[in-house]
Amino acid sequence: MSALSLVIRPEHPDDDGAIQRLHARAFGPGRYARTAYRLREGVTHRADLSVTASVGGFLAGSMRMNAVRAEGPAFLALGPLAVDPSFEGRGVGSSLMRAGLEAAKTAGEGLVILVGDAPFYARFGFAPVPPGRLLLPGPVDPARFLWLELAEGFSARVSGTVLAA
Template sequence: MPALSLVIRPEHPDDEPAVARLHARAFGPGRYARTAYRLREGGPHRADLSVTASVGSFLAGSVRMNAVRAKGPAFLALGPLAVDPSFEGRGIGSALMQAALDAARAAGEGLVILVGDLPFYARFGFAPVPPGRLGLPGPVDPGRFLWLELAEGFSARVSGVVGGVAD
């Protein structure tokens, strides 16, 4: 496979239509019924921590961060992480993940949660949320409910059901 001329950069407001099309291609219409999507309803994503990947003028991938809250301080919910199906398997998802986590660390964020495949996300340090620590506003396979502590001791300060977008 030839090398990609991949550009990773912060998401810009002008990217919204292309990101929406990417989500439709990557996840289909059933995405709205998933618990992870319901968690993100009701508020905008954190544009300062969201990242896109482009090949030429084509938006090939995107990852978003959303501020959420349970009991305790606000933290982040990562997602969706989307890569256009025609670009899967080329490292774009990993590059997006690293860029978004680097931005979250630089911003002083303490914790990131997500719903996803442990084998992929473990390489970035994610692990299953311990039973009884946090819950989501809908059903989710406990083995797919993951977190990554960015600031030591932060996870001990949060508990309960993640209630959606924080102010």
């Protein structure tokens, strides 16, 4: 896939159906039981910070951001980041990450958390959340609970249980 064939753009409201089908293909029915999904239940994601990747007219990937809070100022939870299985390993996820993080920085956001594969997300600057600093509303492997500070000193201002904002 050439770089020219991949189009990264802000999510549009009419993308929702295709994104829901993408999530089903990428994560299967078990996705609803995951702790990260508990943060998103019943809340609307930040469409202004969410991006899609398309090849031709096909939605190849999507990355959404969600507003969350704990003790201190509100921040972001990244997810889900989904890539259609037929496009895995082709840089779609990395392209979405770069675009979404740039949108969050431009919007003045201070912190992004996620639950995911540490080796993949480390290349974007994510590191494990210090033990006991933030807690999620369900079980999570501490090695997969990551954060990225977008504004220096922001992470020192948050602690406690993370909830949807």
